Amino acid sequence: MYKTDGKATSERQTTSTAQQGGGPGGKAPPYKRARLSDVNAELTCILCSGYFIDATTISECLHSFCKSCIVKYLQTNKCCPICETQVHTTKPLLSIRSDKILQDIVYKLIPDVFKSEMHRRRDFYAKHTEEAPVSAEDRGEVVDHRMFYMANDKISLSLEYGYGDNQMPDNGLLPTSVDTTDSSVESAESMKRYLLCPAGLSILHLKKFIVRKYGLPTTYRVDV
Numbered sequence: 001m002y003k004t005d006g007k008a009t010s011e012r013q014t015t016s017t018a019q020q021g022g023g024p025g026g027k028a029p030p031y032k033r034a035r036l037s038d039v040n041a042e043l044t045c046i047l048c049s050g051y052f053i054d055a056t057t058i059s060e061c062l063h064s065f066c067k068s069c070i071v072k073y074l075q076t077n078k079c080c081p082i083c084e085t086q087v088h089t090t091k092p093l094l095s096i097r098s099d100k101i102l103q104d105i106v107y108k109l110i111p112d113v114f115k116s117e118m119h120r121r122r123d124f125y126a127k128h129t130e131e132a133p134v135s136a137e138d139r140g141e142v143v144d145h146r147m148f149y150m151a152n153d154k155i156s157l158s159l160e161y162g163y164g165d166n167q168m169p170d171n172g173l174l175p176t177s178v179d180t181t182d183s184s185v186e187s188a189e190s191m192k193r194y195l196l197c198p199a200g201l202s203i204l205h206l207k208k209f210i211v212r213k214y215g216l217p218t219t220y221r222v223d224v
Contacts, residue, residue, distance in 0.1 A: 036110070043109065047066065048066055053068070053117055055103040056098055057102070058085070059095050060087060061080050071093065071096075074092040078092055121138065152198050152199070155196075155198075157194070158194055159210060207224060
């Protein structure tokens with residue numbers, strides 16, 4: 001967070017608006033949130049009619065399917081189920097590759113798919129321990145950095161004031177130019193706030209919360 005000159009900020013905003021163009025008066029058109037139904041077809045496997053699990057893409061045509069679905073299909077067919085592009089005739093599995101990015105998109109847009117799939121894997125490998133794969137995720141064991149949340153799930157945040165370079169040194173000590181007798185000077189610990197909020201909380205609303213919580217003037221810009 002840092003204080004900005006009001007005039008300079010106004011000029012930057014004017015330039016940004018002019019570059020964006022948009023509707024009458026130079027205003028950008030209102031943002032429209034996309035619905036899941038608009039992209040549902042891009043996240044669904046045509047072989048099982050379900051959302052992608054272990055999304056796998058055919059290299060020749062870039063069409064995607066569930067891994068288990070396309071592997072089973074290629075046992076008796078040598079072409080793409082959608083466009084009929086021919087794959088490797090003798091070793092068709094050489095024509096497919098795992099698509100982690102697409103799978104992450106599915107899990108992030110529909111977190112329940114991730115949760116149910118991890119639960120299903122844990123149940124399966126609990127009964128078939130001799131077949132358990134090496135990867136923790138393949139076994140259904142969720143690690144922290146792979147958690148996906150529904151918009152209404154509760155998450156905990158720790159908010160801490162970030163001093164500018166000319167306000168607080170890296171060692172955490174107050175610079176000599178700051179009057180430590182001033183009651184407005186608070187320790188770093190006292191400036192920490194904790195927030196329990198929905199996972200779907202937008203950055204815009206989080207910034208507004210920070211401004212209110214810290215009592216910041218409107219001349220300050222909040223970066224998250």
